[in-house]
Amino acid sequence: MDPEALSSDSHVAAAIATRRRSNSVSDDYSVQRTNDDATQCKYFAIQKGYWKDDFISRFANSSANVAEARRFPEISMGYWARTAAVEKYVREFLTEFDGKVQVVSFGCGFDTLFWRLVSSGAKLSKYVEVDFSSVTSKKIRHILKPVGSGSVDLKASFESEAAVSHHSDLHAGNYHLVGADLRQANELDQKLATCQLDYELPTIFIAECVLVYMSADASSSLLKQIVTQFRKPAFVNYEQFRTSDAFTKVMEQNLGERGIQLHGLEMCESAEKQEERFRDAGFKSVKVMDMNQVFNSFLDQDDVARIRQIEMLDEMELLQQLLAHYCIVFARF
Ligand SMILES: C[S@@+](CC[C@H](N)C(=O)[O-])C[C@H]1O[C@@H](n2cnc3c(N)ncnc32)[C@H](O)[C@@H]1O
Numbered sequence: 001m002d003p004e005a006l007s008s009d010s011h012v013a014a015a016i017a018t019r020r021r022s023n024s025v026s027d028d029y030s031v032q033r034t035n036d037d038a039t040q041c042k043y044f045a046i047q048k049g050y051w052k053d054d055f056i057s058r059f060a061n062s063s064a065n066v067a068e069a070r071r072f073p074e075i076s077m078g079y080w081a082r083t084a085a086v087e088k089y090v091r092e093f094l095t096e097f098d099g100k101v102q103v104v105s106f107g108c109g110f111d112t113l114f115w116r117l118v119s120s121g122a123k124l125s126k127y128v129e130v131d132f133s134s135v136t137s138k139k140i141r142h143i144l145k146p147v148g149s150g151s152v153d154l155k156a157s158f159e160s161e162a163a164v165s166h167h168s169d170l171h172a173g174n175y176h177l178v179g180a181d182l183r184q185a186n187e188l189d190q191k192l193a194t195c196q197l198d199y200e201l202p203t204i205f206i207a208e209c210v211l212v213y214m215s216a217d218a219s220s221s222l223l224k225q226i227v228t229q230f231r232k233p234a235f236v237n238y239e240q241f242r243t244s245d246a247f248t249k250v251m252e253q254n255l256g257e258r259g260i261q262l263h264g265l266e267m268c269e270s271a272e273k274q275e276e277r278f279r280d281a282g283f284k285s286v287k288v289m290d291m292n293q294v295f296n297s298f299l300d301q302d303d304v305a306r307i308r309q310i311e312m313l314d315e316m317e318l319l320q321q322l323l324a325h326y327c328i329v330f331a332r333f
Pocket residue numbers: 031032033034035038039106107108109110111130131132135180181182183207208209210213214
């Protein structure tokens with residue numbers, strides 16, 4: 001039983017919830033900063049020509065230096081593979097249902113997929129992004145800031161004028177960006193309600209490097225919540241994989257030094273673990289691929305050949321090792 005439910009006094013319950021949240025604030029702050037890392041690494045790879053994204057410069061810090069270790073070609077290739085694989089799953093889903101589809105991106109950070117889809121003419125019914133309020137409020141500021149010469153106007157992709165509430169939520173036609181902690185079911189429910197999602201429509205959820213920051217219990221509850229509410233959900237999940245070896249220990253140690261804990265790592269141990277949690281939540285089919293499989297067969301091999309030419313990487317061992325430690329899961333109801 002949830003301890004809050006033991007108290008009949010809602011004020012006490014609210015105070016307990018607030019204290020519990022503030023205890024984890026520093027942890028959450030470090031997790032939110034992982035979005036800055038992802039944005040800067042993607043921005044760096046895009047500038048190198050790994051893929052095209054006219055929108056990310058609105059969110060990236062163009063004067064910040066990317067640490068040397070993050071400029072390795074293997075890192076840029078890893079970011080390319082992850083971005084391309086998520087996009088491919090989403091585009092295939094949109095095509096399958098002729099655009100009568102909702103997309104919900106959990107832990108969206110400064111991701112630009114909405115703008116990439118719309119600018120390419122893709123049809124979709126609704127696109128909802130969710131992250132901590134502190135992240136969504138920054139994203140809103142970037143979206144609304146004045147357009148300088150040579151940069152794109154992100155608002156031009158909206159169907160109607162943007163309405164902002166509480167600094168953290170933005171609603172503009174079929175695009176919605178809302179602040180919520182994914183571990184707080186009620187808060188998430190309330191925020192999703194403001195986006196007027198249609199629970200009957202096919203809906204694809206994205207969690208790109210997000211669930212691993214939540215405990216196994218929290219991410220399982222989230223998945224169950226989705227299956228209970230939505231009639232035809234699909235889920236694309238990208239995160240760590242094969243986590244019981246030395247590679248992951250070193251990564252955990254490095255992140256730990258920056259105050260980042262991977263509370264959900266136990267779910268990333270194997271394909272069986274991933275499959276188990278999606279099936280337990282009620283998803284009927286689950287496909288798990290490590291990123292080597294994604295790189296070598298799922299993604300367009302002409303693109304892969306082009307990517308390999310960019311920095312003329314001939315030694316593939318490090319890349320293979322890196323890709324072996326991440327996976328993509330595609331689950332359907
Ligand atoms: C590594 S970043 C990835 C951002 C984006 N998905 C991407 O791939 O570029 C992880 C994101 O998940 C968000 N996140 C992690 N736990 C969360 C939670 N409990 N509630 C809301 N957002 C969360 C963080 O704030 C951060 O923006």
